[in-house]
Amino acid sequence: MTMPPAGKDGRYHHGDLRTALVDAAIDLIAERGLRGFSMAEASRRVGVSSAAPYRHFADRDALLAAVAVRGLQVFADMVATEGGDAGRPDDQLVAMARAYVRFAAGQRSLFDALFSAGLDKSRYQELREAWEPVDAMLAVVTEICAGDQAAAEALADAVEATAHGHATLLRDGDYGRGSGAVQIAADRAASATLALIAGRAALRPPR
Amino acid sequence: MTMPPAGKDGRYHHGDLRTALVDAAIDLIAERGLRGFSMAEASRRVGVSSAAPYRHFADRDALLAAVAVRGLQVFADMVATEGGDAGRPDDQLVAMARAYVRFAAGQRSLFDALFSAGLDKSRYQELREAWEPVDAMLAVVTEICAGDQAAAEALADAVEATAHGHATLLRDGDYGRGSGAVQIAADRAASATLALIAGRAALRPPR
DNA sequence: GTCTATATCCCGATAGAC
DNA sequence: GTCTATCGGGATATAGAC
Numbered sequence: 001m002t003m004p005p006a007g008k009d010g011r012y013h014h015g016d017l018r019t020a021l022v023d024a025a026i027d028l029i030a031e032r033g034l035r036g037f038s039m040a041e042a043s044r045r046v047g048v049s050s051a052a053p054y055r056h057f058a059d060r061d062a063l064l065a066a067v068a069v070r071g072l073q074v075f076a077d078m079v080a081t082e083g084g085d086a087g088r089p090d091d092q093l094v095a096m097a098r099a100y101v102r103f104a105a106g107q108r109s110l111f112d113a114l115f116s117a118g119l120d121k122s123r124y125q126e127l128r129e130a131w132e133p134v135d136a137m138l139a140v141v142t143e144i145c146a147g148d149q150a151a152a153e154a155l156a157d158a159v160e161a162t163a164h165g166h167a168t169l170l171r172d173g174d175y176g177r178g179s180g181a182v183q184i185a186a187d188r189a190a191s192a193t194l195a196l197i198a199g200r201a202a203l204r205p206p207r
Numbered sequence: 208m209t210m211p212p213a214g215k216d217g218r219y220h221h222g223d224l225r226t227a228l229v230d231a232a233i234d235l236i237a238e239r240g241l242r243g244f245s246m247a248e249a250s251r252r253v254g255v256s257s258a259a260p261y262r263h264f265a266d267r268d269a270l271l272a273a274v275a276v277r278g279l280q281v282f283a284d285m286v287a288t289e290g291g292d293a294g295r296p297d298d299q300l301v302a303m304a305r306a307y308v309r310f311a312a313g314q315r316s317l318f319d320a321l322f323s324a325g326l327d328k329s330r331y332q333e334l335r336e337a338w339e340p341v342d343a344m345l346a347v348v349t350e351i352c353a354g355d356q357a358a359a360e361a362l363a364d365a366v367e368a369t370a371h372g373h374a375t376l377l378r379d380g381d382y383g384r385g386s387g388a389v390q391i392a393a394d395r396a397a398s399a400t401l402a403l404i405a406g407r408a409a410l411r412p413p414r
Numbered sequence: 415g416t417c418t419a420t421a422t423c424c425c426g427a428t429a430g431a432c
Numbered sequence: 433g434t435c436t437a438t439c440g441g442g443a444t445a446t447a448g449a450c
Contacts, residue, residue: 158399165372199406
């Protein structure tokens with residue numbers, strides 16, 4: 001859970017500094033926000049000099065990208081767990097929307113690193129690849145749309161945008177601050193998803 | 208459009224430093240992003256010392272909050288213009304969703320200050336008040352829902368979240384980078400809005 | 415009252431020693 | 433692989449010029 005122990009000489013010395021830095025960064029962002037994160041403070045917490053991280057990460061953004069990759073792994077786990085394979089396709093999609101909102105609330109550091117750090121996606125291939133498990137799960141939309149691929153993509157995009165919107169509005173405090181806010185945001189994302197499914201015929205208006 | 212001229216002695220001296228700083232901040236954020244913005248650089252561009260801004264703004268966040276307020280004024284103008292009072296209520300709501308996306312694309316500095324700066328809303332009353340014109344325009348939903356107030360609020364929330372989601376995904380580059388991306392995002396936000404209207408009966412699921 | 419000058423502290427990043 | 437040393441720059445706060 002926490003970081004590996006220091007070496008025999010009191011210094012950090014046994015190899016997994018990279019992972020230790022990612023862990024420290026997540027804690028740090030959780031405590032002080034993205035702006036409160038710094039390479040120097042993360043180094044201090046792990047017990048190495050402020051120059052040490054640069055052996056593992058090219059710069060600050062590269063460390064944040066590693067945090068974002070971790071975020072996508074956690075997110076995929078949450079979606080897989082909460083949106084269990086049981087249930088009809090509609091319910092699965094609704095559960096994914098709920099999981100999206102819950103992820104934003106329960107793993108703020110990861111969510112922020114993923115969506116608010118302004119990372120240049122074209123620079124981090126590993127980050128692009130980490131989306132694949134999530135995209136794979138979004139494939140339930142093809143069942144809902146009975147094989148119509150274009151309709152499925154339109155629905156997937158609409159649901160993703162809606163879930164993302166509710167998640168970010170929740171993070172910005174628009175639904176309040178407590179755990180009640182999470183419930184509200186998740187419920188609304190869920191019902192919006194149902195409405196999108198119900199009204200999906202309007203998703204591709206004839207030009 | 209740009210900032211006021213310097214005083215007779217080449218120094219900035221005639222009173223509207225506050226406005227000049229907001230203007231400079233907007234340009235700066237447009238060029239270098241939120242993280243690239245600093246009080247020091249904004250001061251430099253206006254031609255005052257780095258301590259001068261603190262006479263008008265308590266800290267960095269206070270200046271960003273002023274930028275955000277400006278953003279809401281511009282946003283309200285865009286919505287009022289693009290979503291003109293003509294047309295049926297449905298069309299007005301769709302036009303608002305489009306305007307939301309276009310605002311994010313065309314006024315990135317303002318959008319970022321408003322939604323990505325992590326400003327503590329409870330600290331800036333002026334910022335809360337600046338939402339009122341926008342909220343007022345969102346009232347078209349009551350017409351769509353034929354007076355059912357609870358249904359209207361649910362629809363307004365869903366549309367706002369969806370528009371916000373498309374806007375932020377666009378800003379993060381998920382639809383690509385050119386002006387084609389803006390078109391795509393605006394079209395999808397518009398059709399998602401239509402789908403939400405069509406499927407709005409599902410927005411408040413029986414508990 | 416508004417701005418300048420100045421001092422302190424922290425951050426990002428690099429170069430070279432071990 | 434990590435450390436020491438170091439450079440440039442930004443944020444905050446205070447004292448004082450006009």
